[in-house]
Amino acid sequence: MITILQPGLFSTVQDIGRIGYQKFSVPVSGAVDLDAHRMANLLVGNDEHFATIEMTVQAAEMKFEQDRVIAIFGEGPNLSLNGKHLPKGKPIFLPKDSTVKHAATGSGARTYLAVAGGIDVPVIMDSRSTYTRAAIGGFEGRRLAKGDQIGVGEMTLTQRSILTFLKEKDNVSWFVPTQFFDSNVSNGTIQMIKSEQFNTFTKESQEAVFNRFFTVTSQSDRMGYRLDGVELKQIKAKNEISSAVPFGTIQVPPDGNPILLAADRQTTGGYPVIGYTASVDRHKLAQLKPGDQIHFELVDIGEAQQQFATKEEAMRHVKAGIKLQLKGMN
Amino acid sequence: MDFKIIPTGDAAITLHFGSKIEKITNDRIQAFSSLLLQQNYQWLIEVVPAYTTTTIYYDPTKLIDHGEAPFSYIRKTLQQLASQKHEESITDARTVEIPVCYGGDYGPDLDYVATHNNLSREEVIERHIAGDYHVYMLGFSPGFPYIGGLNETIATPRKTTPATRITEGSVGIAGNQTGIYPNESPGGWQIIGRTPLKLFRTQQEPPTLLQAGDQIRFREISEQEFKTLKEDER
Secondary structure, three states, rough: OOOEEEEEOEEEEEEOOOOOHHHHOOOOOOOOOOHHHHHHHHOOOOHHHHHHHEOOOOOEEEEEEOOOOEEEEEEOEEEEEOOOOOOOOEEEEEEOEEEEEEEEEEOOOEEEEEEOEEEOOOOOOOOOOEEEEHOOOEOEEEOOOOOEEEEEEOOOOOHHHHHHHHHHHOOOOOOHHHHHHOOOOOOOOEEEEOOOOHHOOHHHHHHHHHHEEEEEEHHHHHHHHEEOOOOOOEEOOOOOOOOOOOOOEEEEEOOOOOOEEOOOOOEEEOOOOOEEEEHHHHHHHHOOOOOEEEEEEEEOHHHHHHHHHHHHHHHHHHHHHHHHHHHHOO | OOOEEEOOOEEEEEEEOOOOHHHHHHHHHHHHHHHHHHHOOOOOOEEEEEEEEEEEEOOOOOOOHHOOHHHHHHHHHHHHHHHHHOHHHHHOOOEEEEEEEEEEOOOOOHHHHHHHHHOOOOHHHHHHHOOOOOEEEEEEOOEEEEOOOHHHOOOOOOOOEEEEEEEEEEEEEEEEEEEEEEEEEEEEEEEEEEEOOOOOOOOOOEEEEOOOEEEEEEEEEOEEEEEEHHHHHH
């Protein structure tokens, strides 16, 4: 059991998302930074789809009732235990009655906390993810609040051995750096694929979208990010007939300020779309905070997919590496 | 079957079946969407049908080693699938009956809709029941059906100021559309009645009473029957 002493700014239970239910108009939800979520799970020997706690900007204060192994990943808030900074990117042993809390904000927005055995909340439509707008899934369909008592799943035999190892020896010296997923493209740059409607925007807007900086506004959450910068205009304003909008869709509502759609986006939309961000850059979007500046760089689909595949390949290697390390504690 | 294939970013592709909202186009979308789901393509993640399109979410990393670009591979695969199967694959649509208690507290805007169209309350109800309805897609919120086929003589514009709280199950009119609120929410539709049926139920499979492609028939019920049916839904 984990008791929430302070919930932080916005903490929810998430997994890899509610997949296959968009045709019922149920949003995908899930970890905004899927990479960080997956990595946190792998570091404690969980499957990637197990639920973690997603914490935004300010971390929660949590008390762990039993001995546990946890891992923290993502460029969001940093946590501490008894005044001591908790390292990200490695399995950590927590003795029973430990209280982990917010220590400092990070360079990004979101941090994930995985527990060996996974966060145990009911599975709703094949997922443990929280969709707060319709109170679906997660812990009672809502963000975590003071006093919540959250269950933890059973550990496997391997995970028990890891716990014993960490408890008796000391914490391990190896770790996966949180910058692991960063590509060669600098942080404020997000690659964008043109949409079919790209040419319906004015020449100025077509140029501005790639040449100008956009600022992430405070009207940004798990549903999407409202951007501020140059107003994008169509040659002739025209709404589209509603159709599906993937993660990273860059919609342009009538006011001209683009919206980047994220994990809790509605399943369909009818605003004109200027482009889509590349899947490989999803974790960069996930880590954006209000006030951050971003810049879009043109990429074609083939190149974006190649980068995505290369990144997944790297993920497979690190996954094998972690498995080997954890096996060594067995 | 004829459609345009357009990429929607690097992990989705959208098939465009037409440029107008028409039942015949929508029927083809439903048929092709179910056909897709029967194929067990290992790269396919999910299929999201809408008014004139269906979007396929896929995993490009599962296709990268095919020796050709994932997008062209999928396009070829879909064109082959479309050429093998034709209109006969359109399955018979389900017809779902929706019991509605019209007027009074259940439909506070029934009088407005009647006055707006110079009809009596009874005439509005009659014409609402007589409609031939088709669920084009689910969107906006979990389980919310976009229903076409409203009799134009009872079409009524949205409220200028949306109501802050519309009760779950409310049946409304907005322009020439009719719809049902699966959950309590704010909204601008003119509410003419309420159904005791639950449109969205997370513990059932499928989680929605209505699905894209369904035909709907409304049936008038009394307040007493509403209460009885509501009990049964619990």
